[in-house]
Amino acid sequence: MSETLATLTGVSKTYQKGKERVEVLHNLDLQIPAGDFIAIMGPSGSGKTTLLNLLGGLDKPSSGMVRVGDAELSSMSNSQLSHWRSTNVGFIFQFYNLLPVLTAQKNVELPLLLTDFSGKERTKRAAIALDIVGLGDRARHYPRELSGGQEQRVAIARAIVSDPALLLCDEPTGDLDRETADEILKLLQILNREHGKTIVMVTHDAQAAEYANRTLHCDKGTLEAREAV
Amino acid sequence: MKYFGLIWKNVWRKKIRTSLTLLSVFVAFLLFALLSAIGYAFKSGEDVADAERLVIIDKVSLINPLPMAYKNRIAATEGVHSVTHASWFGGYYQDPRNQFAQFPTDPYEYFSMYPELEMPEDQLENWAKNRQGAVLGRELAEQFGIEVGDRIPIQATIWTKADGGRTWEFDIEGIFETNDPRGSTAFLLFQYDYFEEARAFGKGTVGWYILRVTPDADPVQVANTIDLQFANSASETETSTEAAFAQSFAKQFGNIALIVTMILGAVFFTLLLVSGNTMSQSVRERISELAVLKTLGFSDRSVLGIVLAEAVLIMLMGGLLGLGIGWLLVQGAAQQLGAFLPGIFLSGEAILTAIGIMIGAGIVAGIFPALKAMRLSIIDALARA
Structure with a gap:
């Protein structure tokens, strides 16, 4: 691990909940080296997902700075963030969030619609991504025709198809049985080790966190580091 | 895309x-x-109306006829180039569903008033020679399979004949077309003289007059002059452009x-x-x-x-x-x-x-x-x- 991919400096995030102001993250500092695989654990409401949203440019900090690569996310407009997300970050959700009306192939192609690639090039790249996750033969299947594990593999293919440096996973195995969860986590490990993807994974599952290089515990808006066992 | x-x-x-x-x-x-x-x-x-053509109808209603005697006075009005007349016959061919327009008129005057209507010269002459002659548009001829030389009956719904009959027979002497793509040829023309002679009532009247103004005349002024001539008479007139006439005709239906x-x-x-x-x-x-x-x-x-x-x-x-x-x-x-x-x-x-x-x-x-x-x-x- 060498250069830093993402840096959070003095990041706080406050939400207004009715008349009450709730501070979810408090003066957080974090450096994520390129090629790292970090698991973030912690109780519900501890700010894990908020941290992920800030790293992915889905939300902005109330104060502090979020930098990913060369981009200073905290100062970018919404349209700049949209454009940045399309090429720099891949998202993997607990419930896969595939579009049910599209085949696996077309779901994976979605991020490429935002590029200048031709239709043929999009098809080719989506096929490669599906091959990487081991679902090359399921390209024409709709999400309803796939198992949960297969759906999550398609979601991973969609996350990597535009070759982003950073993958953000929000409980990626939360909806899967142990065996399937292990398959998905091994796939994430391969993406980290062989394809050099930097991965930040939010999880409640201690066994899932073991696949990461290190685990950070989030509690009451602050982070505490623990090395992987 | x-x-x-x-x-x-x-x-x-x-x-x-x-x-x-x-x-x-x-x-x-x-x-x-x-x-x-x-x-x-x-x-x-309205779309096929000619700006130099005016139409004269009864001021009270289009369905009221105008005296035939007006024709010469209209023709003598300054700015009037030519004048003809027509009347609504309102008959049908063979079946009440086969309704189309039929107008009794003067052959030469009518065709000279509507140069967009085209018919071989010999057919026009034959029609003018035959008092019971009629000509019809290409659309009608094709729809009903009528050819030149046929004798066709038209059942009158308004104009009974003097002998009490309602069947008017006509010799088809010609078929006309129009060179205006927006125009229609779905009507039949027959001789006013035959109509005048054979009808049971309404003699000496026409439905409306159509006139063409001279190129240098102001149509509005001509229209006003004509209407003034017949003001305070039994049949006061309303002269308007052909487009306005078509509009008021259509408005009869709402x-x-x-x-x-x-x-x-x-x-x-x-x-x-x-x-x-x-x-x-x-x-x-x-x-x-x-x-x-x-x-x-x-x-x-x-x-x-x-x-x-x-x-x-x-x-x-x-x-x-x-x-x-x-x-x-x-x-x-x-x-x-x-x-x-x-x-x-x-x-x-x-x-x-x-x-x-x-x-x-x-x-x-x-x-x-x-x-x-x-x-x-x-x-x-x-x-x-």
Whole structure:
């Protein structure tokens, strides 16, 4: 691990909940080296997902700075963030969030619609991504025709198809049985080790966190580091 | 265009709902096509009107006749180049459903007044020589298979003959055409002399006069001069342009344009509610999917465009189908009803208007759901999912 991919400096995030102001993250500092695989654990409401949203440019900090690569996310407009997300970050959700009306192939192609690639090039790249996750033969299947594990593999293919440096996973195995969860986590490990993807994974599952290089515990808006066992 | 696959798939997400919406759009534009064509038929008389032709009718009502004695006085008015007359006969051929216009008139005067009507010179001469002769337009000749030399009966609905009969027989001496593509030839002309001699009542009158002003005359001034001449007489006149005459003639059937506009207004208002509801439901059902698109990097504008495009696509699919079927029906009706309602036609202007309405209605129906999708907070939407 060498250069830093993402840096959070003095990041706080406050939400207004009715008349009450709730501070979810408090003066957080974090450096994520390129090629790292970090698991973030912690109780519900501890700010894990908020941290992920800030790293992915889905939300902005109330104060502090979020930098990913060369981009200073905290100062970018919404349209700049949209454009940045399309090429720099891949998202993997607990419930896969595939579009049910599209085949696996077309779901994976979605991020490429935002590029200048031709239709043929999009098809080719989506096929490669599906091959990487081991679902090359399921390209024409709709999400309803796939198992949960297969759906999550398609979601991973969609996350990597535009070759982003950073993958953000929000409980990626939360909806899967142990065996399937292990398959998905091994796939994430391969993406980290062989394809050099930097991965930040939010999880409640201690066994899932073991696949990461290190685990950070989030509690009451602050982070505490623990090395992987 | 690269979003088309996504838009298409979203449109067909709920097949039954989309099909029902398409059906309502289809019916609306089918109705639009049919009513536009009918409206066009009633308006076609105005479109082919000649600015140098004036029409003189009775001031009280078009159905009141004018004395034949007016003709020479009109012809002598300054600025009048030529004058002829016609009357409404109102008969039918063989079957009451076969109604078309028949006008008793003067052969040479009429054809000189309407140079757009074309007929071989020998046929015009033959007609002028034969008091029981008649000529008819190509549209009618083809519709009823009538040829020159045929003798055809016309059943009168107004003009009984002096002998009490209602069947008027005519020798077809010619078939005319028009060089004006908007004009109709769905009418029959016969000799006024025969009409005058054989009818049981109304002798010495005509329905209306048509006159052509000299090129240097002011048509409005000529019209005023003529009306002044007959002011305070038993039959006061109203002289107007041919276009105004065609308009007042069409208005005998009611204000067709207003009726058409009101029907279509109600139809399209309902259509907006139906399609707006469809789009709102469609967006509500996939809030999380729209949030995913935004997460992947689709901009607010792209999401707005995708939802709007879905609404416009539904309108275009249903609308073009309705317009297409409407066009086919109008083509069929033009052949079946051409004689009764000449000029029934789905114009290019109507087609362009319809396409404009489709796009406009799509935007109006889709704009609020599209704005909702555009303003969607990714975090809130994903948290709800």
